[in-house]
Amino acid sequence: MTNKNALFDAFKQTKYQVAGHGPRNIQVLKDALENVDGEQESDMYGNGKIIEDFQDKIANYLGKESTVFFPSGTMAQQIALRIWCDDKGIKKVAYHPLCHMEIHEQDGLKKLHHIEPVLLADKDSVIRLEDVVNMESDVACILLELPQREIGGQLPDYQTLERISAYCRNNGIKIHLDGARLFEILPYYQKSAAEVCELFDSVYISIYKGIGGIAGAILAGEKDFTEKSKVWKRRHGGDLISFYPYIVSADYYFDQHADKMNQYYEEAKELAAFFNECGSVSTKPNIPVSNMFHVHFDMAKEDVVPVLLSVYKETGVGLAGNLQETSDKKCYFEISIGNKYSTIPKETLRKVFQMLDEKVK
Incomplete structure (x- = not known):
């Protein structure tokens, strides 16, 4: 019987990995700090030049009046929706059935803020204008x-976003962007971050996903909104005495990676095409709309693991460290392209997928 950690262990030992920027080790912070003046003052409880300069920089990039740095996106987004519910006097918000708040946060929005979710759209599709128009409940915010991560990173077309935004504003509904991967979708939409964010009243972005920082999040909006969010951050225990390790790394890796999103997007499309040439393997979406997508096998997990272990051993290329079962006969994994993909020689990649195709048959 295969060790349950065998795939992860083998993946870590490969010379190349197709996803990400590299291992999340202490070197990530050391690289960010290498050229920082050791006498530079830290921030204190969210104040100070080091944090304020970064917040202003991101506010300008997003085209928003103000931003606040948070230790986590979970905290930032719950607070954003709490503010909109309080302002509106309605304790209901609407989001996708596979929204992070619904499936990954232990009902935090309900338990901490007593906010009731209204689920929009089928779980296997993105939210459409008709889903919003046909809501049966009044909500404070949508x-x-x-992209919609849990369904492979799918996106609505930009015209749909514009129409949903217009409908919400015409009907007094606030609209919030879970932009954990905002940077990654800009090449597909061919829009700037500010153009996308203009459609939303509040915006959350992740500092550690495509950007590759250590941890943290940004919440953006008008000044009145962000000032309220600071009060709630203190109430949540999120006002740490200093954030400077997160801020320094966030600033450093923003400059390193923000302009490479088009490269990652093009490489994701190339990699997905390799997978789709293999029998019993497909990607969702078929053609990625960002740097991330899901790889599905029409095979049982227990049958896929030895195939991948063999490929890793023979080629030195790691495709995934874990597999998720969707049924007894199907499984999948997620890929997000970063700096690592471009280091793999193309002839090595072709060998990987020729071998994968042969083995899954």
């Missing part, structure tokens, strides 16, 4: 996640 949350859109771009």
